[in-house]
Amino acid sequence: MRRMMAFASRVMKEILRDPLTVFFGLGFPIVVLLLLSLIQANIPVEMFEIQHLAPGITVFGLAFITLFSAQMISHDRNSALLTRLYTTPLKAHEFILGYTLPILPIAIAQTVCCYIVAILLGLKININLLWTILMNIIPSLFYIALGLLCGSAMTEKQVGGICGALLTNLSAWLSGIWFDIAMLGKAIGAFANALPFIHAVELERAILIGDMKAALPHLWWVVGYTLVTMVIAVFVFLRQMKRQ
Amino acid sequence: MKNAIEIKKLTKDYKDIRAVDNLDLDIREGELFSLLGVNGAGKTTTIKMLCCITQPTSGDATLEGKSIASEADEVKKIIAVSPQETAVAKNLSVRENLEMICGVHGFDKETSKKKAAETIERFNLGRVASKKSSKLSGGWQRRLSIAMALITDPNILFLDEPTLGLDVIARSELWDIIRDLKGKMTIILTTHYMEEAEELSDRIGVMKDGHLLAIGTADELKKQTGEDKFENAFIKIVKGGKA
Secondary structure (H helix, E strand, O other), rough: OHHHHHHHHHHHHHHOOOHHHHHHHHHHHHHHHHHHHHHHHHHOOHHHHHHHHHHHHHHHHHHHHHHHHHHHHHHHHHHHHHHHOOOOOHHHHHHHHHHHOOHHHHHHHHHHHHHHHHOOOOOOHHHHHHHHHHOHHHHHHHHHHHHHHHHHHHOHHHHHHHHHHHHHHHHHHHOOOOOOOOOOOOOHHHHHHHHHHHHHEEEEEEEEOOOOOHHHHHHHHHHHHHHHHHHHHHHHHHHHHHOO | OOOEEEEEEEEEEEEEEEEEEEEEEEEEOOEEEEEEOOOOHHHHHHHHOOOOOOOOEEEEEOOOEEEEEOHHHHHHHHEEEEOOOOOOOOOOEEHHHHHHHHHHHHOOHHHHHHHHHHHHOOOOOOOHOEEEEOOHHHHHHHHHHHHHHHHOOOOOEEEOOOOOOOOOOOOHHHHHHHHHHHOOOOEEEEEOOHHHHHHHOEEEEEEEEEEEEEEEHHHHHHHHOOOOOHHHHHHHHHOOOOO
């Protein structure tokens, strides 16, 4: 536990001391939230109403969490620091927990910041808001596991391309945050529904309005994706650790 | 004198390449042993196997009686490595890097802080202790990297090309640090610099194509080859060695 905490503390410090992380992790989702709320104030669109928009933006922000986590792991894999750490008594599960656990408070902080701004923009404070923030831990775990998987399987350059461009675009365009996916046609709608992003957003939206019945089907999708991604990520991480 | 490291028929194959071939070698306790060889000789692979980073294809080695094949966790408790490239956490300060290494070895916070403070003093890192390691010069980073290897007081220390890319002054300062460690722990050094091996080592092993071609003190190797300069002795051993 002590060994893992020492490693986790290093991971957290390295991530938080990168100014780009702070900007994209906390600043960028808030900028998007403010911008779309401004549009909503001038040209009212149902999709951009704050109770509809805020849950989507908090989920979208988590894509950056995957990017930071994957970048750190893939960078470490190419560095002599990891070689050094592999010769210490740190065990495989301590590496995995050390890389993933410190990301969770960052993800929660990001979610809380987004909702604070949303409250300032008119979101009503009620008990559902607390449940929405807590429930966002599940999508957070999915994005963290995805970070572990991408960081273990890809080079730094690939992480930049795949997590930085592809994942953020998938999270942005196939999640129904800013427009109804039905507008893209049946095939793309079915594809989007087979991915977890839209379900994570709908889960958060349903919890925020207190509709547990509507939330449940989405919850299973997100939980399923989270578990499968975690298992694959751990397997790939252990395999690359052995290879290294 | 007791052997700190006993290597028996250690072999490593990478697909169709044999990087280390049936290596037999004993290294004595407290000895500074240098492994020399041209690129691809098998030095780094040997070190990686001894540090439990890479598993041997066959054979075994014991470090203070603990097998690298079956007791890797025990081996990791008594060794430390300073890899070829500077192995530091860039966004952490010098002090935080040292405390982090103590932490991953299982020391509590208080002990980690105490050990970091002692190490900072021992390596004259005081004036850069609060600086992020990414802001340090190459020489200071390498000094920190070696300090990180030594903070846990290992019994066996692996120094892989410790002075590679350093200027003359930084190299001389690191030599002083290494000289100061001699006799206090067993040190295995790999280097491309002949003068470094000659100056620092108790014994030197010359490797080529995964084989150990010659072993002895610098003077013994010069005598064996009939050369006055150690560099010429090395060249003669490597050129005369079987491929």
